[in-house]
Amino acid sequence: MMRVCLLAPIKTSLYSRLVAHLVAGDPNLELTDVVVRTPWNYRRIRGEIRRDGPRLLRKVYQKLVLGDAAYEPRDERTVRALAQRVGLPGRTLGDLAERHRFKLTIVADHNDAVAEQALKEARPDAIAFTGGGLIRRNILELPRIGVLNCHAGIMPEHRGMDVVEWPVVEMTGAEPSLGITLGLMDKGVDTGPILLKRSLTLEPDDTFASVRRRIEPMMVELMLEGLRGLNDGSCQPSDQRPEQGRQYYVMHPRLVDCAQRRLYEYVATLCHPVPTSS
Amino acid sequence: MIKYLARPVLELASRWFDDTVDAARLQAFLVDRLKRLHDAEPPSGGSGGAEEIAADLAAAWTVAGRAGLLSGPSPADQLPEKGPPSGDEMQRWIDSVPKGKVVTAKRLVAGSGRWLDSIGVADDRHPRPFLLTSTESLLRNVEVRRRRALEPVDPQANGEQSWLEKHDVAILLARHARRTADLRMLNAAMKLNDWAFPKHRRLRRGPALARYLLALAEQELAARELLS
Numbered sequence: 283m284m285r286v287c288l289l290a291p292i293k294t295s296l297y298s299r300l301v302a303h304l305v306a307g308d309p310n311l312e313l314t315d316v317v318v319r320t321p322w323n324y325r326r327i328r329g330e331i332r333r334d335g336p337r338l339l340r341k342v343y344q345k346l347v348l349g350d351a352a353y354e355p356r357d358e359r360t361v362r363a364l365a366q367r368v369g370l371p372g373r374t375l376g377d378l379a380e381r382h383r384f385k386l387t388i389v390a391d392h393n394d395a396v397a398e399q400a401l402k403e404a405r406p407d408a409i410a411f412t413g414g415g416l417i418r419r420n421i422l423e424l425p426r427i428g429v430l431n432c433h434a435g436i437m438p439e440h441r442g443m444d445v446v447e448w449p450v451v452e453m454t455g456a457e458p459s460l461g462i463t464l465g466l467m468d469k470g471v472d473t474g475p476i477l478l479k480r481s482l483t484l485e486p487d488d489t490f491a492s493v494r495r496r497i498e499p500m501m502v503e504l505m506l507e508g509l510r511g512l513n514d515g516s517c518q519p520s521d522q523r524p525e526q527g528r529q530y531y532v533m534h535p536r537l538v539d540c541a542q543r544r545l546y547e548y549v550a551t552l553c554h555p556v557p558t559s560s
Numbered sequence: 561m562i563k564y565l566a567r568p569v570l571e572l573a574s575r576w577f578d579d580t581v582d583a584a585r586l587q588a589f590l591v592d593r594l595k596r597l598h599d600a601e602p603p604s605g606g607s608g609g610a611e612e613i614a615a616d617l618a619a620a621w622t623v624a625g626r627a628g629l630l631s632g633p634s635p636a637d638q639l640p641e642k643g644p645p646s647g648d649e650m651q652r653w654i655d656s657v658p659k660g661k662v663v664t665a666k667r668l669v670a671g672s673g674r675w676l677d678s679i680g681v682a683d684d685r686h687p688r689p690f691l692l693t694s695t696e697s698l699l700r701n702v703e704v705r706r707r708r709a710l711e712p713v714d715p716q717a718n719g720e721q722s723w724l725e726k727h728d729v730a731i732l733l734a735r736h737a738r739r740t741a742d743l744r745m746l747n748a749a750m751k752l753n754d755w756a757f758p759k760h761r762r763l764r765r766g767p768a769l770a771r772y773l774l775a776l777a778e779q780e781l782a783a784r785e786l787l788s
Contacts, residue, residue, distance in 0.1 A: 529700065530744060531744065536583055537750075
């Protein structure tokens, strides 16, 4: 049985809770520990302000204030609907820890001494990273297999940030390459070996928000598929070459506007396909 | 109740954190300053610093015109043309860059923006690996270090010289974006120019303002060509 630990950004993260619940319920996986960051930490807040700027406050509103209520209850393809289908119990990782009897450790930073000690004692074969900042070498080197991360873009072509928007703003006629990638983390940003990929096709009513909502449950399922595949040997990592793909960063609002315009124009062609001569 | 109150409060707070500058405001600033300085700084004036200011303003006017922001004859026609550096000069500069890195977390090599732009123009169809690697490094430095990007300049530069170097990098990134259709470069140029705005909007004249106006004009031309 493969020993798995999980790193979570906050105790109420629906993505983290779903992965934890499904790993804990899998007969071939053993969830031993969950290490979760406290959001009420000066260094974390300062770091996230620097990285996300004004977007951080929207993120805080969605994740901390609204929580599960951020998702449209009638939408079958959200992570909330997935949670209902699998019968996710409780509201926090603490509730799941009681239910599944895994150890829950709350830390200021996933790389700090407390986190490292908890993970060393757990002796995981793999760690599932479900958010909470960069992971340093001291943690990356702990598990036998590695730290798994699901990236909301297709690697190696689109590494980094805003990789739902960048393929759209860059597209030149053909459908933008959207999807998710499960990989093993290394010291670079999205440069580690790739395990699995899943592409996503745009639909006529799509917005960036709806695309992100559809991606989230795919990420849960891909993480579980990857863990099961590593356990039974059906999933093998393949290295990326540095020259493949590019690093992307937070998009300037003017490029976001352009991306939204191009998305709108593209999905309009899906509603009204241009006839071709046969 | 808290959920409904939280949203407008958070939206208001997010505007306080937002360091981006509205495009219309930047364009209005660019046009306003160029028109004022066009009368105040004759294109054929003086030598040394004044000549460079005049050249930057003339170039900014021309580029802003191509971006659709200004009309009328360009003052650039009245200025003597300055030829590009020779291939040997460019290679000597490349060889002088310590460890081949124009920028690190600890310093920016002075002249990087200008020299790399010259290399980009000279070798337009076949970018040299050094140019690509260096622009990627500059991009990363800007995106990761944000307001502290491109500092300090080596050899040591005063405040105004540091701004000139930053504006040269913003100009390079905007032009490189147009040459290669790499929108990430324009993305970084826009951020650099936004961060520089609070300081430069108070300036009425001088080399930093002139170079900043050129950086804005290049950004707007790239935006017009690549984002429309």
